Amino acid sequence: MGVSLKDVAQRAGVSIKTVSNVVNGYQHVTPAMRARVQQAIDELGYRPNLTARHLRKGRTGIIALALPELGNPYFAELAGAVIDAAARHDYTVLLDHTAGERRKEILVTQGFRTHVIDGLILSPIELETPDLLARTDSSPLVLLGEREYDAPYDHIVIDNVAAARSAVRHLAGTGRRRIAFIGARSEIARQPAHLRLRGWREELAACGLPHGDDLVATASGYGRADGAQAMADLLDRGARPDAVFAYNDLQAIGALRVLTTRGLRVPEDVALVGFDDIEEGRYGTITLTTVSPDKKAIARQAVDCLVQRLTGAPDAPPRRVRPGFDLVVRESTLGRGH
């Protein structure tokens, strides 16, 4: 260790004051100068004394990221992106695991660790609007994901309805006529899948294709086993789909396994689209067509919202930020060598 501000200034060929301005995130530094200083920082492995700097401002320099599942690669990839985005603001990320349970989600929003964390980014599953309205902790909170809340917090979420419609439109465009949806939650009241399910229904209606409940298979979770179960249910009750849109990639991968073991060919007999664009989907024996949310943008915008509330505008009106998405077409809809 032992790299100082002075070492960085010498390496970059700039004044110590300039390095200090960059390190402290002041705005009146040109992008070129910022890049030059950052390169010297990276090369030397300089680490500013965050503790002292944050503590001077009454902060710890730590933000919490509370996720429902670490075992789901989507959240692992998102966590990596949040850690990178936070580091750019000199924040360290404390990772919290809620298992998607309402009790634990309430616990993290109640700030039981405000002595340690400056703010929270939460991707809720079971949390309800009244839980948020009952929150007494005043530290900044940013919400991620497709649950809708009527509560005054920044919310980063892609347009799930439009994303689902793009997936279904692609399947209809390849001539599919019986396009099923797997992964709807069995408890309709708390339906995290409802936006994607709604997009599925709206697009099929617009195409004049069947969209009844006989083409919807519910699941009790978000994993591979849940997708396998939903796919098996759909086949067992004679739904005869020629395409499946799954709530997420893990469920699609579970469904693919069931289709394979039952002798159905993908995509010849049944085409398949997932959601999340996890790396696993790029490496299967049959690669997976999927909706790809812009994870880096989601992470960057969540951290930006939180840091703005921590540093500049704690009382700004809550924002709804909509990062983009793409449909990534692979073998599970178009076959090999398309």
Next chain:
Amino acid sequence: MGVSLKDVAQRAGVSIKTVSNVVNGYQHVTPAMRARVQQAIDELGYRPNLTARHLRKGRTGIIALALPELGNPYFAELAGAVIDAAARHDYTVLLDHTAGERRKEILVTQGFRTHVIDGLILSPIELETPDLLARTDSSPLVLLGEREYDAPYDHIVIDNVAAARSAVRHLAGTGRRRIAFIGARSEIARQPAHLRLRGWREELAACGLPHGDDLVATASGYGRADGAQAMADLLDRGARPDAVFAYNDLQAIGALRVLTTRGLRVPEDVALVGFDDIEEGRYGTITLTTVSPDKKAIARQAVDCLVQRLTGAPDAPPRRVRPGFDLVVRESTLGRGH
């Protein structure tokens, strides 16, 4: 919220003192009593006032877990197990991401955040023994993983040589004769794969099978793309393997993709074994035979070692703990319906 010690005692039908003893981890409580109290705690969602309790003892109640890759499901699954194990000792886990870079690994071992964390569990990739010997920070440190160090720290690691030998023995037992190894690191000096590579070589020698360098393919990383690259290299140089043992499951999955696209059948033409037992390997079109380290035991023993140094025996001699492993046989070596 608002669940008290008294509520837990009533639910469990025991005294408040007994609940307090369980919550504080005292030893003189029978396992049955502990289970009964824990059940009431879980049902009611009771959360002890950790902050106050830890702070009274001069601790923060937070331990750091520093991992090289969050995007590798093995580490995501391991992180989940460490979070669970730590919660049983009332510790929260702060997750750190080193990207397997020596600079970041040195940084976390230097305790730049000792104001926040009580101790560190580190899975190093590039860290060297002198880096550990130069450590000035005195907070407890526990090492995970297959790098060998001549330094006075607790180290939790499965027997990688024996595990690799079990994989190769299985392949030889199914009649394979040209068993390749993919995923050796190209820089031999810092060879994290060397124990698994050594196991591969020793077992092949014991079986009287070829084990020359022509059957070893190096990789520059630990991901699917690295495995795909190594597999392609092996085939391109005419090594003609009838089996492949990969450094980890991700590399095996990358290799499987290359074998499939080149028209080679798994396991008929080439059998394949991975290492880690990540869930992904159970759901491919061809499920993956793999070495399964006991992740829960690894997590539990790492946390136990750290907590013992934090609470009871800071100066005990360093321990080497060897959790177990299994070989899980699936379709990539025995075919469907074995």
